[in-house]
Amino acid sequence: MVARIVITGAGGQVGTFLAGEAARRGVEASALTHRQCDITDSDAVERFIAASDLVVNCAAIANVDAAEADPDTAYAVNATGAENVAHACARAGAQLIHLSTDYVFSGQQRHPYDVGDEAAPLGVYGRSKLAGEVAVLAAMPDAHVVRTSWVYTGAGGTDFVAGIRRLAGTDETADAVDDQVGSPTYVKDLADAVFEIGEGRIREPVLHVANEGACTRLELARAVFTELGADPQRIRPVSTAQAGRPAPRPAYSALSMGLSVRAGLTPPRPWRAALAEALAQPVPGGQLPSTP
Ligand SMILES: NC(=O)c1ccc[n+]([C@@H]2O[C@H](COP(=O)([O-])OP(=O)(O)OC[C@H]3O[C@@H](n4cnc5c(N)ncnc54)[C@H](OP(=O)(O)O)[C@@H]3O)[C@@H](O)[C@H]2O)c1
Structure with a gap:
């Protein structure tokens, strides 16, 4: 049982959820926002x-394009x-x-990246995060570095799934990269x-945590959309090149938890099952927020 949890970056997506949990x-x-710490x-x-x-x-500069634009801050x-x-x-x-x-990986691989695979980030975000991993483990070899990917709340947040959920309640179309x-x-x-991991029984310094499986x-x-009964064809495919975002993104960054499960972590559930549970949760405030 964890005695006290101190969360830095507690105003962000993951920090907010962890504090509630x-x-x-x-x-x-002790949930510390950027302003507090x-x-x-x-x-x-x-x-x-x-x-x-x-x-x-x-705490992080987790916006990939913002990191690319301001490497010093990243x-x-x-x-x-x-x-x-x-x-x-x-x-x-x-x-x-x-x-x-997951952005510490280059995306050249075509099977899920596990802990032993070579990290070779494409952009400033991934490079600065990899530098953070190395610095953390040099300063504290018994720390845990937990790589995760495509994190979503599904409701109320600014994450990809929450944004798509908001659209489902409208008649708008949207683009998503394929x-x-x-x-x-x-x-x-x-x-x-x-x-x-906080229970202290897992010794491996680097772990992967992601739902099982991969998708575009x-x-x-x-x-x-399918889960919410909306027409999935309202989401149109675009390529990364068409989307025209400033920072490079790995074409493939699925994570394997194979070695992390062997190290003692509970095996992940499939991403579709987790998504269904997330979308079954009510949106904070009781109704779908309007599109921004
Ligand atoms: N979201 C994902 O899909 C995803 C995927 C893989 C890994 N991760 C990792 O998961 C972690 C949490 O990400 P997240 O999604 O919760 O990101 P987030 O929503 O952007 O939250 C990051 C938080 O860090 C704060 N912060 C920025 N600079 C800070 C500083 N100098 N001191 C203290 N706090 C500072 C931000 O506060 P302000 O906004 O007030 O500056 C923000 O509240 C990050 O390490 C990220 O790299 C996230």
Whole structure:
């Protein structure tokens, strides 16, 4: 049982959910937003961490295009900031789970990436996150780096699935890329894995956490529509080139949990089953929000 969980980046998608999950489990939580604790400020980080805490670093520049546009800030947060958190945890004697990403992989592979596969990121986001992984484990070899992918809440958030869900209630059409493949991950399943790792029984330093299976963004969007009874053909395929986003993205970044399950993590459920559960949850506020 985790005594206290300290969440950095607690105002973000994963941090917000983790804080709620801690409350649901009756675990004391210190949920620190960017304003309350800037992880690029090593003194600030030290002040919040005590012995026997479980620290989960959710703070990041996680917007891939924003990272590409401002590499200095991306490295300051994703690499140096992560290192600050690791040093503070090592000094205090706290446990650390540091979140990382499938974007550390190049996308050349055509079967799910496992922990032993070579990391070769394409863009600033992935490179800065990989630098963070290395810095965290150098500062604190018994920390856990948890790579996850295509995380969604499914409701109320700004994530891909929540956005598609909002569209389902309208008569609008939307585009989704059909040449990027990944493993969608329901934030609840990620949170369950974080609490499982927090129990302290798993020794492997690098772990993968994602729902089982892989799909394109188009298949994911259409699955959301299908699940909600909307016409999936309203989602039209586009290529990554047509989508014209500034930062490069791996064409294939599905994650395998094979080695992580062997290390002791509970096997993941298929992504469609997790998606169905996510979409069965009510949207906060009781009704579908209007499209932005
Ligand atoms: N979402 C995904 O699909 C996904 C996939 C793979 C991996 N991950 C990883 O999962 C973790 C959590 O991602 P997320 O989806 O929750 O991202 P998010 O919603 O963008 O949240 C990141 C949070 O970090 C905060 N932050 C930024 N700079 C900070 C700083 N210097 N000090 C403290 N906090 C700072 C942000 O606050 P402000 O907005 O106020 O600046 C934001 O609340 C990240 O490590 C990300 O790389 C996410």
